[in-house]
Amino acid sequence: MPTAKKKPNVSPSPERRRELLDTAAEVFAAQGYNATTVRKIADAAGMLAGSLYYHFDSKESMLDEILATFLDELWTGYDTVLAAGLGPRETIEALVTESFREIDRHRAAVAIYQKEARTLATQPRFGYLADSQTKFEEAWLGTLERGVADGVFRAGLDIRLTYRFIRDTVWVAVSWYRPGGQHSPEEIARQYLSMVLDGVAVRT
Amino acid sequence: MPTAKKKPNVSPSPERRRELLDTAAEVFAAQGYNATTVRKIADAAGMLAGSLYYHFDSKESMLDEILATFLDELWTGYDTVLAAGLGPRETIEALVTESFREIDRHRAAVAIYQKEARTLATQPRFGYLADSQTKFEEAWLGTLERGVADGVFRAGLDIRLTYRFIRDTVWVAVSWYRPGGQHSPEEIARQYLSMVLDGVAVRT
Amino acid sequence: MPTAKKKPNVSPSPERRRELLDTAAEVFAAQGYNATTVRKIADAAGMLAGSLYYHFDSKESMLDEILATFLDELWTGYDTVLAAGLGPRETIEALVTESFREIDRHRAAVAIYQKEARTLATQPRFGYLADSQTKFEEAWLGTLERGVADGVFRAGLDIRLTYRFIRDTVWVAVSWYRPGGQHSPEEIARQYLSMVLDGVAVRT
Amino acid sequence: MPTAKKKPNVSPSPERRRELLDTAAEVFAAQGYNATTVRKIADAAGMLAGSLYYHFDSKESMLDEILATFLDELWTGYDTVLAAGLGPRETIEALVTESFREIDRHRAAVAIYQKEARTLATQPRFGYLADSQTKFEEAWLGTLERGVADGVFRAGLDIRLTYRFIRDTVWVAVSWYRPGGQHSPEEIARQYLSMVLDGVAVRT
DNA sequence: CATGAATGAGCCTTCATTCAT
DNA sequence: AATGAATGAAGGCTCATTCAT
Numbered sequence: 001m002p003t004a005k006k007k008p009n010v011s012p013s014p015e016r017r018r019e020l021l022d023t024a025a026e027v028f029a030a031q032g033y034n035a036t037t038v039r040k041i042a043d044a045a046g047m048l049a050g051s052l053y054y055h056f057d058s059k060e061s062m063l064d065e066i067l068a069t070f071l072d073e074l075w076t077g078y079d080t081v082l083a084a085g086l087g088p089r090e091t092i093e094a095l096v097t098e099s100f101r102e103i104d105r106h107r108a109a110v111a112i113y114q115k116e117a118r119t120l121a122t123q124p125r126f127g128y129l130a131d132s133q134t135k136f137e138e139a140w141l142g143t144l145e146r147g148v149a150d151g152v153f154r155a156g157l158d159i160r161l162t163y164r165f166i167r168d169t170v171w172v173a174v175s176w177y178r179p180g181g182q183h184s185p186e187e188i189a190r191q192y193l194s195m196v197l198d199g200v201a202v203r204t
Numbered sequence: 205m206p207t208a209k210k211k212p213n214v215s216p217s218p219e220r221r222r223e224l225l226d227t228a229a230e231v232f233a234a235q236g237y238n239a240t241t242v243r244k245i246a247d248a249a250g251m252l253a254g255s256l257y258y259h260f261d262s263k264e265s266m267l268d269e270i271l272a273t274f275l276d277e278l279w280t281g282y283d284t285v286l287a288a289g290l291g292p293r294e295t296i297e298a299l300v301t302e303s304f305r306e307i308d309r310h311r312a313a314v315a316i317y318q319k320e321a322r323t324l325a326t327q328p329r330f331g332y333l334a335d336s337q338t339k340f341e342e343a344w345l346g347t348l349e350r351g352v353a354d355g356v357f358r359a360g361l362d363i364r365l366t367y368r369f370i371r372d373t374v375w376v377a378v379s380w381y382r383p384g385g386q387h388s389p390e391e392i393a394r395q396y397l398s399m400v401l402d403g404v405a406v407r408t
Numbered sequence: 409m410p411t412a413k414k415k416p417n418v419s420p421s422p423e424r425r426r427e428l429l430d431t432a433a434e435v436f437a438a439q440g441y442n443a444t445t446v447r448k449i450a451d452a453a454g455m456l457a458g459s460l461y462y463h464f465d466s467k468e469s470m471l472d473e474i475l476a477t478f479l480d481e482l483w484t485g486y487d488t489v490l491a492a493g494l495g496p497r498e499t500i501e502a503l504v505t506e507s508f509r510e511i512d513r514h515r516a517a518v519a520i521y522q523k524e525a526r527t528l529a530t531q532p533r534f535g536y537l538a539d540s541q542t543k544f545e546e547a548w549l550g551t552l553e554r555g556v557a558d559g560v561f562r563a564g565l566d567i568r569l570t571y572r573f574i575r576d577t578v579w580v581a582v583s584w585y586r587p588g589g590q591h592s593p594e595e596i597a598r599q600y601l602s603m604v605l606d607g608v609a610v611r612t
Numbered sequence: 613m614p615t616a617k618k619k620p621n622v623s624p625s626p627e628r629r630r631e632l633l634d635t636a637a638e639v640f641a642a643q644g645y646n647a648t649t650v651r652k653i654a655d656a657a658g659m660l661a662g663s664l665y666y667h668f669d670s671k672e673s674m675l676d677e678i679l680a681t682f683l684d685e686l687w688t689g690y691d692t693v694l695a696a697g698l699g700p701r702e703t704i705e706a707l708v709t710e711s712f713r714e715i716d717r718h719r720a721a722v723a724i725y726q727k728e729a730r731t732l733a734t735q736p737r738f739g740y741l742a743d744s745q746t747k748f749e750e751a752w753l754g755t756l757e758r759g760v761a762d763g764v765f766r767a768g769l770d771i772r773l774t775y776r777f778i779r780d781t782v783w784v785a786v787s788w789y790r791p792g793g794q795h796s797p798e799e800i801a802r803q804y805l806s807m808v809l810d811g812v813a814v815r816t
Numbered sequence: 817c818a819t820g821a822a823t824g825a826g827c828c829t830t831c832a833t834t835c836a837t
Numbered sequence: 838a839a840t841g842a843a844t845g846a847a848g849g850c851t852c853a854t855t856c857a858t
Contacts, residue, residue, distance in 0.1 A: 016817095031407060032323060034238035038853060048288070050855075051818045059853065089405065119236060154406050158387075161395050162404060164380055165373060172372035174320070183362075191365055199403030200366060201293065202358055215843090243829060255843050257829065421820090440731060442646035446849060461820050461850065497813065523727060526787070546756075561812055566795075569803050570812060572788055573781060580780035581732070590772060598772050607811030608774060609701065610766055620850095650832060662834075663839045695837065 018039035020045055020055055021069075024062045025108035030114070032115050033063055063112070064125060072130050074102050082139055088147030093193055099170045100192070102186035103177055110174040140167065159204070166196055224259055225273075229312035237267055237320050239246045251358055268329060274313035275336050278306050292351030295399055298368070299344070303374045304368070304389035305379055314378040331387070344371060354393055370400055428453055428463055428587035429477075432470045433516035441524050456567055458541055471520070472533060478517035479540050482510050496555030499603055500574070503548070507525065507578045508600070511585055518582040574604055632657055632667055633681075636674045637720035643727050645675055675724070676737065682721035683744050686714050694751055700759030703777070705805055707752070711782045712797035712804070715789055720788040752779065778808055 023045045027036050038059050042049040056062050081094040103110050109189040113129075121133070140163045147153035151164075170192065177188070212346040226253050227249045231240050242263050246253040246355075260266050317333075324330040325337065342369050351357035374396065381392070431453045434442050444469050444562040450457040464470050512517050521537075526535040530543065548571045555561035561570075578600065585596070635657045639648050650671050654661040668674050693706040715722050725741075732738040733745070752775050759765035765774075782804065789800070 012374075032236070032238060034236060037322070039853080041833060047817090049853080050820080053854065053856095054817060055390055081404065087346045087351055098221060119239070151404060153404055157404065158395055161392070162399065164377070165396065165399055166404070168376035168379070172376050173368070175372070177366055183365075188365070191362055194370065195361065195366065195400070195403070197405040198405050199399070199401050200361065200370070201401040202355060202403075203407060220842090241826085242827095251842095252830075252844060254828095254845070257831095258842060263828065300819085424821090440644075440646060440728075442644060443731070445847085455821095457848090457853085458824070458850075461852095467849065485827060527647070538845095560814060562814055565807065565812065566803055569795075569800070570807065572785070573804065573807055574812070576787070577777060577781045578786035580784050581776070583780070584776055591773075596773070599770055600777065602819060603774065603777055603808070603811070605771065605811050605813040607807070607809050608765055608769065608778070609809040609814065611762060647831080660838090661832080662838060664839060665833065665835095729845080 010040065017055055021062060021066055022053070025112065028063065028066070029108040029111035031167040032072045033112065062124070065111060066109050066124070070106045070113065071128065073106070075132070077102065078139065081156075087093070087152070088143050088150055089152050089197070091143045092147070094168070095143075096170055096193055097186060100173070100189040103171075103174050104179050104185040107174060107177065107179055110171065114171055114174055136167075137163065169196065208401070221259055224256065225266060225270055226312070227341070229270045229316065232270070233312040233315035234266065237316065255277040267406070270313050271317060271330070272332065274310045275332065276316065277310070281306065282343065289343055289344040291356070292354055293356050295347045296351070299347075300370070300374055300397055301390060301393040304377070307375075307378050308383050311378060311381065311383055314375065318375055333379050341367065342370075373400065416494045423504070425463055428460065429474055430516070431473045433520065435517040436474070437519035439529050441520065461562070468533070474517050475521060475534070477537065478510075478521065479536065482584065483540070486547065487509065491523060494560055495560070497560050497605070499551045500555070503551075504578055504601055505594060505597040508581070508597040509581070511582050512587050513583065514560040514584060515587055518579065522582055540559055545571065577604065629667055631675075632664070633674060633678055634720070637724065638680045640675065640678070641720035641723035645724065652750070678721050679725060679738070682714075682718045682725065683740065685718070687715065687744070690751065699764070700755050700762055700763050701809070704759070705754045708778070708782055708805055709798060709801040710803040712785070715783075715786050716791050716797040719786060719789065719791055722783065726783055726786055727755065748779075749775065781808065
């Protein structure tokens with residue numbers, strides 16, 4: 001949830017706004033937030049740097065809105081899964097699949113998130129990033145523990161390590177995933193889950 | 205392999221040089237290369253910003269040397285493994301273990317690499333990053349293919365996807381790994397390998 | 409011919425551009441290019457140092473444009489003279505007169521040229537300075553030779569020495585010439601020519 | 613006459629001092645005073661930048677000593693000429709010849725003087741440059757006036773213009789003169805005087 | 817809505833200079 | 838006499854941001 005603004009902000013047409021944010025997200029993802037100048041965004045949007053300030057308060061507020069919008073949608077999906085009352089394995093499967101769908105839909109936002117979240121989370125304005133991470137961790141850790149208790153997941157593993165393993169494994173895919181490629185998000189999810197759950201080695 | 209320098213560079217005492225590079229690496233890793241000002245590095249080293257230029261040509265050359273040194277050592281380890289004539293599964297195990305050891309030894313450099321390599325690789329000066337990536341890919345892909353041919357790894361998986369899966373899974377650990385923590389690199393490697401090779405799910 | 413630029417450069421209003429260049433030329437001429445800080449130019453222009461970069465790529469590109477513009481106009485004048493088919497003496501007279509007119513019109517640029525050309529000409533960006541010098545030399549040397557052949561100029565003199573003598577004699581005037589002084593450029597040219605052609609001594 | 617110093621200054625061997633000043637003068641002449649870094653001088657002298665400060669107080673004091681030494685020698689020569697009681701034409705001839713000899717002996721210093729004197733003369737430390745210029749002007753102007761009165765020089769010319777003409781004409785030669793070239797200073801002086809006194813044109 | 821022009825803070829880097837050894 | 842290392846003051850340049858038009 002972005003911080004309060006002062007001047008224009010929500011007034012202009014939301015479509016133009018979204019267009020510009022998409023452009024900005026693409027540039028942020030490609031070059032990194034810090035390395036992205038407002039001018040580059042403006043160039044990509046076909047306007048002058050100063051003109052962006054009619055639509056947004058600051059470069060940071062663009063980043064804010066991009067990430068907040070993404071996390072909003074992400075949690076809508078996650079919450080649905082978590083509320084569905086599935087078993088641990090099915091929950092993991094659904095969460096992973098949902099994650100790949102988000103990568104498919106919000107590639108740029110996810111890439112930005114991956115690269116910048118850790119640093120940003122320390123700033124008050126981006127406190128919601130830390131909150132999200134906590135919620136995220138709770139959901140996964142709980143599910144994994146439940147799975148171990150139910151005998152669905154192996155007992156020998158460090159549960160926290162396993163959580164990080166699965167989490168990273170999924171999100172890092174954004175670094176090579178390109179929407180419209182040969183694999184659908186669901187197909188990639190299936191393969192990932194197969195590796196994560198059953199391993200790469202042939203069972204002996 | 206860092207680019208050619210002209211002025212001081214290797215002449216002054218290598219220990220001080222390394223000290224400063226370690227400091228710089230820590231700051232780069234914590235704040236990101238772009239967000240790191242030369243002043244921050246100097247502060248952390250207890251000197252003035254300008255004084256760094258007695259030891260290094262530029263901020264970029266510090267980054268260069270940090271990454272090049274890291275990759276040098278990494279490949280020393282990898283090459284030893286690859287030349288050992290191990291079977292596919294054992295090669296993977298040795299590579300993963302070696303990787304965690306490198307994370308343990310060069311945490312900062314690995315973190316920088318993770319965050320900046322993609323962008324840097326396009327610059328001529330950092331061409332060696334792209335070269336390394338290619339070599340890396342060949343080594344892993346070859347090993348995996350051999351493993352599938354030998355019936356050690358499951359045949360149903362997309363080999364490229366599997367490569368990315370393992371690669372990312374390992375390196376991303378740098379984001380949470382802290383040297384001197386409760387798990388040794390070897391212990392973490394063992395758990396990772398257990399998950400990657402045999403999966404998280406209980407065998408049915 | 410200035411080097412190719414990329415960003416703003418020619419787009420903004422050419423009048424402001426010229427204004428700023430005139431200011432810059434004045435400061436360059438008074439203090440020397442190296443000793444002139446961008447801040448001094450900005451002060452003289454009544455703006456902040458950074459603001460200059462809206463109009464120009466760099467301090468060097470200002471210098472470039474000042475010199476290139478001057479040489480362009482200079483050669484327009486020279487070429488007209490050289491194409492007029494005058495006799496050797498009349499050509500020299502016309503070239504000298506034209507030169508003093510240029511000093512009158514572009515005092516600052518000429519002063520900069522005098523002081524910096526030699527050093528600048530070695531840089532690729534300012535290669536056109538060397539080219540101009542070559543063309544210049546050819547024109548004068550040719551005219552002098554023609555004059556000697558025609559019996560208009562004395563035969564005993566080292567032609568190259570004579571060329572340098574006249575050339576320097578003319579341009580060095582920029583060091584004391586002030587537009588709007590008691591002598592017009594044409595009047596100064598007449599006196600100079602009188603000395604150069606007929607000598608200072610009373611004929612015996 | 614250089615300003616007073618504080619620390620070492622005259623203590624070390626005068627030969628080394630002179631050696632270093634010659635080196636410095638050469639670099640100043642080649643690159644310009646401002647563009648010359650202390651490091652470049654030290655490089656040319658085969659030592660480190662800081663080491664120069666054992667011999668000299670500052671970069672400026674090197675310049676000071678170079679120029680002061682040159683002017684000292686120059687005035688020794690000029691004063692001898694002026695005290696010889698020669699006629700106006702012979703005085704001019706002797707001064708010009710002496711000037712070319714100085715260019716031959718102190719090429720670097722003369723070059724520096726030509727390029728930097730105007731700017732330096734405004735600084736108190738270099739006040740002696742302005743003094744010298746005044747003395748110089750008086751000597752020449754007086755001689756020229758005497759020559760016109762005596763009927764040796766043409767009456768029609770602006771005397772001040774003539775003075776500048778001859779003065780510049782001579783000193784500017786430093787820009788192309790190379791010691792050890794095909795013409796001796798005396799030979800060049802003869803040719804210059806021939807042009808200045810009798811003109812380039814054939815007498816009709 | 818957008819432009820053109822400018823601001824001001826801050827960044828990387830250079831360089832004359834100092835000083836303990 | 839000279840070195841190695843550091844200082845501190847600029848200097849050129851970038852960039853987010855502002856604002857009148």
